[in-house]
Each structure stands twice: as structure tokens, then as C-alpha cells.
Amino acid sequence: MRQLGTVAFYFFWIAAATGIIIYIFFETSVNGAYRSVEYMSNDQWYFAGVMRSLHRYSSDGMVLMMALHLIREWSFDRYRGVRWYAWFTGVPVIWLLYASGLSGYWLVWDELAQYVALGSMEWFDALGIFGEPVANNFLSQGSMTDRFFTLLVFIHIFVPLFLLFAMWIHVIRVSQPKINPPRGVAIGLSAMLVVLSLIKPAISHGPADLSMISQELNLDWFFMLFYPVFDAWGGLALWALAIGGSLFLAVLPWLPPVKLPAAPVVALDHCNGCGRCYADCPYGAITMMPRTDGLPYSQQAEVNAANCTRCGICVGACPVASPFRSVEELVTGIDLPHLDIKRMRTLVDEAMAKAPGGVVVVGCEHGPKVQDLTLQGAAAVRLPCVSMLPPSFIDYMVDQGAGGVMIAGCPECGCRFRYGVAWMQDRLDGRRDPYLRKRVPRERVRTFWASHIEAEELQAAAVSFQDDLKALNTEEAKDV
């Protein structure tokens, strides 16, 4: 479920590649279109037929993935605030995907194509903006020309290109966007589509005949859900539904608008322009600018509040953010005004005071509810994102006598702030700056990635950690 967007992208590439292959076999003429598609499905079933089925099912899969992706992002409240842009630009993607798919169905020129073509044109005619009804192009057998099919092919090539462009716009403001599924998922999906294409190949209806109307149709419900609605309610009602629904979706990020605290501020006196906050920000809210204060560094960080989610990952990335610093006023290079590093150290100190020698559980606002943890010898610290915690704080806690530190964040790949879990794991594993120092015994650090409803699992993991720490303490006592 975390790969819905990337799978949609992957299906697009499959549809594009198979579309190019199908085009080699396709004949762009009134009489040749149906004949050539039948040739693919019957005579060339083992190659062109499979390609046609892959083309069909990958397109259907894209609609399904898009719908699930939309529902998931909505249900997890990942569409407001700085995420409005991706949500908003996703609305034209829906229209373009439907236009791409439906224009492809026309090309088969079977009964279904006739139904879709006439339905689409009659829907446009309902607007009353054309001098003559465009549906007249499909009046009778003689009213279609071969060149019309050339036009259809162009539409079916260029609309998907516009779709790709819209998908690019959709992810353009996302820092390090993931548009490819993991290799295993890609292989699994490809195999699944091939097997499905062999078991249930895409087939056509009877050839289109404008002197007849269709009786029974096997609609592709992924794309043609709205045609029976059009038949039942009429064109204007469907326009109202389509435009009203699109507008509603488009303005949803502001219903109601999200309220955020103040954006992070850069303290130039403490910023050496290392660029780690820039590299770690999941939303591209930080840019590196030429130095303005005369200090001997080439760059300085600058925050674009409009792109910032206030996750604090930049604070965790700052190498200056150390609780060991012996400055009178504890400050760091970049900090959240409402939860600065000084306040963070106070929270950590309070937690350690609550459970002396026990486990400090550092959680996030969207993962397991660490504040509800009721366990003797354990105390919780809650931050916007676990990655806001600089690794030096773990060092500090263990150094100051905490028995162990447990990092409890969102499920992997399901991080509210995209890379919070990944960056924290990388910092602990020494793959990403700033690292957790070697001197910190790793047996005293544990991670737990889960959703906010997994309270029992969190409790169990904390108990298990406490047991392991007890055993460790006993072993260490023996060694001494």
C-alpha cells in the first residue's frame, strides 16, 4: 500500500512500452483498425495479443492505483499544508488518465468503441458550445474517414504524453521523489500482468456498426464507470458531477487549512553551511545560499516556509545540534522556534529523571503513541518526527545514565514526513551524517517502527527491550 504512486508510474511505463509495440501492428483506417486488432488477438496472440492485454491491464491497474493512492493520502491526512501542491496537481492527472485510456478504446473500433465514442461526443455536446453536434461525426457508416483514425492515434499518443508531463508536475516539488517501485514489486507486477494476459486476454466486441445500437456491453469499469451514469442522468448532470467533484478535490487541502507553528530559523552564528539539512529535508524547503554574514564559509542555509512541514528533520541533521555543548544558551544552526534544542534537552532530562537508569522512548507525533506508554522504568519524549532527534542526544542519554534508548517512529516507508525513519536508521547505522558515535553501545539502542494504533506492540517491544537490558546489565556486572 505504500507503493501505490510508484506502481501507478510503473504501470504507465508498461502501457507506454506495450503501446509502442501495438502501434507497429495497428492499421489507422476505419476498416483496418478492427481487423488489425483482431489479428493481434487471434493470429498473433502469443506476442501482439499479450502486448495488447498488457496495455489494457496496465492501464486499468493505473486507474486502480490512482484511486487507492488518492484514498490513502486523504485518509492519512497527507494532502494539506505543503502537500497541497501534489494533491492539487493530481486532479488534472485524473482527467488526463481517463482521456488517455478512453481515447485508446476508440482505436479498436468495435461496438464498445462505438458506444464510448458516441457517449463521449454526446457528453461534450451537452455543453452546447459547438455550432453543430460533434456526435454527428459518428452518424452513419459513411461519416467516418481513415484520416479520422490518424487523428485518434495522435490523440492517443499526445494525451498520454501530457499525462506524463502532469505526473512530473505532480511530483516536482517533492524532494527525492520515489517514482519507481522496489525491484521485487516491479518483477512481481510484471509477472502478474503477463499471467493475467495469458489466462484472460483482452478481447474485442463485434465490429462497430453505426446503423445499429449496442445491446449488451462488457464495459471496462475502471475507465467506463461514468458512461452508464451519463445514460441515466444525462450530459449536464455528469458535467456537474465531474466539474463539481474535481473542484471539490482541488480545494480539499484548504477544507480546513492546516495550521502550522513557526518555520525553522537558521542561526547564522552557528551554521557552517555544511548542507546536511539541505540534503535531508524531504520537501526541498531548504536551499543553500551564498554566505551573507562574512564568516569564512561559502554557504548558508535558508528556509522556505511555504515548503516546510515543521518536521524538524533539519534539526536532527545539524551537526551543531549537540546537548553536550557547554555554551550558556544552547543553540544550534537550524532550529524549530516552538521546540528548540534547549527545550528538547529539557524534555530528555525530564524523561531520564522520571525513569532513572530506565528506558527513554523517543517517539513521533504520527507513529506509535509513546505518551500512552505505561511501563515502570520507562519514560517517553515526543517530537514531531523521530529524525528531529540528533544522534548526539542518544549519546547524551546513555552517557547521562539512561539504561537504553528506544526510537519509536512511523512504519517504514509509511513515514509521515517521508524520510524520517530512513534517515534515523541510516544515522544509527552510520550510513548518513550525523552518525551516532561509535562509543554508544548499540545494545542500548533499539528502533521500533509501527503505526499509531499499535499500542500493544509498542508496550511489548519496550518490555522486551527492558528484559534485554537487564540481561546486559547482569553480564556487564559479571565482567566487572
Added chain:
Amino acid sequence: MFSLFNISPDNMLWFYLAPVLFFGPVFFAVLWNFGLKNIFYTPPEYKEQRRLEREHADRITKRRESKAGYYARAEHLATASSKHWVAQAVFYAAFASILGLYSAWPGYRYSEPDTAQIKLSLSHPGKRVEECHTRTREELAKLAPNMRAKLECARERWPITIELTLDGRVVFAGEAAAAGLHNDGSSSFYEKFRVPVGAHTLMVRMNDAGPISDFTHKLSQAVELTGAQNLVVGFNEDGSGFFVK
């Protein structure tokens, strides 16, 4: 000029290749500057950064292998079991079933076997609201030479009214205004009616001449409709008037 480069439909290779050779680089240059270079061109400093990251990751992996248990234990690192593979197979099978099923099921009945369709589809300009006036010599002389059209016509046209009856029963009666901001275009109708199959007497009448009591065009015809037939009632502008096919 085309013959200079031997470009003609007779020389098919050149006919298709020449525009590609000429416009291709221009098109590519535009796309490249538009953003393609950001996709395909990796700056040297980025390459260097990637190289350093790879080296660092390799060092970490080696160190990890030599010091098992040194790094933080992650609860999530579970090994794939047979259960995992079964769950994967079930998931992909369910996904494929949904795709295969709803791409062509359930069937949708668009029309019943014992019904046919009559489609009234026509575009026809109504008569002008004001008759054209033939300009006199004097009037023509007053105009600029390039404006001396013999007829002076107002633009507005009457709306068209149409009535379609089947076996004496009115199936459709409507009026359509002339298209355009000045109502100077054609009036259009596009209507569909489901009717029972069998023999019928179809009559269609049209008035395109404004406020007069009678219809200006008529057609009455016996038709034999079969199941799922789509009978088109249209209008020919060549003077033959209404047609049914």
C-alpha cells in the same frame, strides 16, 4: 526548392527523413534546454558525491560484517519466510483477479432486444429574419469599390422548429436557435428516442421560416424497425430535404 534536395513523395525515404533531420535537432535542443539536461546530465560534483557515498557505504558494510551485533538492532529486519511468499502470491492473485474481473464484468445492457433507436440529427440554417435587399446602382456607387456587394443581408436567422411523430404520436417537438452570437449560424438538433421494433409511420416536419402557421419541410414514411436498429432522420441541404436511413 524541394526538387533541389530531391524531396518529393516519390522519394519516400527523403520525404520522411528530411523534416526529421532538419527539425529533429532544433526540437531536441529546445527540449534539452527546457529540462532534459537535468534528467540526463549529471554534474561532476554530484558524481563525486555519489562516489564518496558509495565508498562510505562499502566501508560501513565491511565494518558491519567484521563486527556483527555492533550496530543498533532493528526490530523491523525480519527475514522472508514461506508465509511471506504465500502472502505475496495471494496478494498478486487478488490484484490480478480484480483487474481481470472488472475490466469486462459485469455486463451492461444498453438497449433491450425489442427496441430500436431513432436518431434525429440535423443542422440547417433558418431563413433570414430580414430579406436580402438588392442594392441600386446609386447605393453601390456610394460604397468603396471593394465593398460593392449586390446583396445587402442582415445576419440574424429564424430559429427552427421540428416535430417528429411516430404512428401519429408526437415523439419530439422542439425549437433550436441559430448558432452564433448574432444568431447567424445553423440550428442543430441531436435527439435519440427508443421505440419498439416493428412497422411504424414516421412523420417529421420542420419550420425554418419564422412566424408562419405551417411547416416548410415535411416527410412521412413507413419504416420497418428491427431490434437494435439505429434509424437516422437527417436533412439534406441539396434540396432533397429530409431523409431517413
